[in-house]
Structures are given as C-alpha cells and as structure tokens.
Amino acid sequence: MSLAPWRSLVARALHRNRSNAHSRYLQLATVKPNGRPANRTIVFRDYLEDSDTLAFTTDARSAKAEQIERYPWGEACWYFTGSREQFRLSGPLKLVTAQTTEAALAEARKMIWGSLSERARQQFTWPEPDAPKANRSAFEQPAPPADEPAEQYCLLTLEPQEVIHLELKGDPQNRTAYVLIDAGWQSEAVNP
C-alpha cells in the first residue's frame, strides 16, 4: 500500500524531535457518555502494519475505554515542541481487547504488548484506575511477562479520516488539511 501523504510529515517531525521523549506523547479527545469532551495525554506506540492507523495502549478499566465503546470517535492533537508543529488527527477509534477475535488485530495487540517496558506492563496489574488510592502494596505485583498480555490491556487504534498540519514557523504559518475521500487522500493549503 502507499502511505498517506501526511505520514512522511509525521515521520519527519518524530525524527526532528527525537531527542525529546515527550515527542511521542499526544492528547486524545473523546466524548463522555454525558456528551462532554474528555482529553488526556497518551503515548504513540506505532502504526498498525500496512496501514495509516495509529496504535496506543489503554486499560479496559479506564474511563476512556468506556467512552470509546459508547462513542468510537476521537481527535488527537500532537504538538511537537522542538519543531513547533501540530498535527490534528481525527477518525474512528477501536478498542482491541483480550476478547477481540479478528486475527490481525489480536496479533497487533500481542506485538505491541511485547514492545512495552516492564514498568508499562506492570501498570496493568495496578488496582482500579480513579478509585480511592489503594495502599502501596497493591502496586507491587510483578509485571506480566512480555509474551503474555494482561487481561486488562487493550490496544487502542485511531484510523485518521482527516489530518490538519500546522507549522508555527513561517510567516504566515503553514496549515494544510488532508481529507480521506473514497479511500484517497486529498490535500489543500488553507489559511492558518
């Protein structure tokens, strides 16, 4: 397959900002069951194989997992502090859980699990997120092994349908909108 036209720009941004660990952090907006927006930082893990779909991880017990089951659409805002550029990526979200049977997704879930640090894997053994803080001992279970995904661990995917790239450098700033129409990407330079 050919990659979406914004892919090379994200790759360039990741390269230019590679000295910052936080360059893989972005903010994901979702909609709560009460209709209000929610927003939090998540970590970009990789693209799904042969696709432009972004992969993240989350805990099945987290508020965002429930939000996504109820309203599977998100907009990620990815700001690169070094190169001063922003990508807004909007599209359907999907939760890939321990129960997901679709082979490629179940395989991707395992692959990404295997790439997580021990500390990241351990977090899936922690007690219920957002519940009153548990005792320290509740956070001391060993991490599940790299070849055995925790039951609570989910892969979270975002398949962009629209991407807006903004470069703060430039006079005026450069803003380009990319839209997926009939499986083809169209792009247009727009006013910032």
Add this chain to the structure above:
Amino acid sequence: MSLAPWRSLVARALHRNRSNAHSRYLQLATVKPNGRPANRTIVFRDYLEDSDTLAFTTDARSAKAEQIERYPWGEACWYFTGSREQFRLSGPLKLVTAQTTEAALAEARKMIWGSLSERARQQFTWPEPDAPKANRSAFEQPAPPADEPAEQYCLLTLEPQEVIHLELKGDPQNRTAYVLIDAGWQSEAVNP
C-alpha cells in the same frame, strides 16, 4: 477570595517549566456540532481577576468559536514536559466578544489584548481561517494597536469544575482529583 487548591500546583508547574516557552501551551477539547470531539493547542494567557477562571484568546471566525457557541463545555489537557505532570481541567467555556457588555469581562478582553505581542495582534487581520490559502499580501496588514482590540478578537474563558492532576514521577504515580461542589473544592487521592 481564596484560590482553588490546584492553583498553587499549576503555579509551581509553570515555575518549574519556565524555561520552556511551550509550558504555556495546552490542548483544548470541545465538541463539534456533529457530536464529534475536536482538539487543538491553545495558549494560556492568564487567570481572570479574583477567580480561578483561565483565559485564552481566539478568533470569532474560528471553528472553535462556533463549537463553543453551540456547546460551551471544554476539557483542557495541560502537560508539562519538564516536570512530567498533567492537569486536566474541565468546565464551562465562554466567548467574550466585541459585543459582550458585562463590564468585568469586556475589561478583561481589553486587558489581555493589550498584553498580546504585535505578531499575535496581527493574526486577527488575517483572512478567514481554514479557507483556501490566500495570497501572501492578504497577510501583510499592520497589527491593530494595543489599545484597540480587533473586532474578530475574542477572549475565551474556562471555569474549571473538575481538575485532575497526575504526576508521572513517583512510584506509583500520584493522581489527585479536585471537584467543585457547592462552591467548595473537594480533593481526593485516586489510583493512577
């Protein structure tokens, strides 16, 4: 008035991260008229006087201005890259326009305008945001003076009702939830 209990934590984060210009950037999630989430980077300007209300600026012609008129609620995600901590601030949004008559808000709109850089003021003379890119000459009008707010310029306010503070440092991470109930803030340590 007494400040909200999370105010000193935001102040500390701003201080600790003061060497990063981007420490005043945060991501604001809103809901579009079609019910989908939107998310973009905005700049924290200040608090409104004698309040815990955050102030930002926007252009009356921007998509977010329309979204906020239709659905005036937002969640800001403010991640500090140096101290590795996140604030999620959720609450009603308000657009303060050239037509706003409420004296304190109209005054705050003028005050913040006066604090903007010449370059920031000039952006309000630029052509319609998101329209096909105009010629360079359309971006060359002089900035309006610091004592005459542009017609399109709006103050945007967020009055937090709930704030969640997460420190990535710490083992386990520290997460504290603050909720405004009957004009008083309650806080609770919760599981990350």
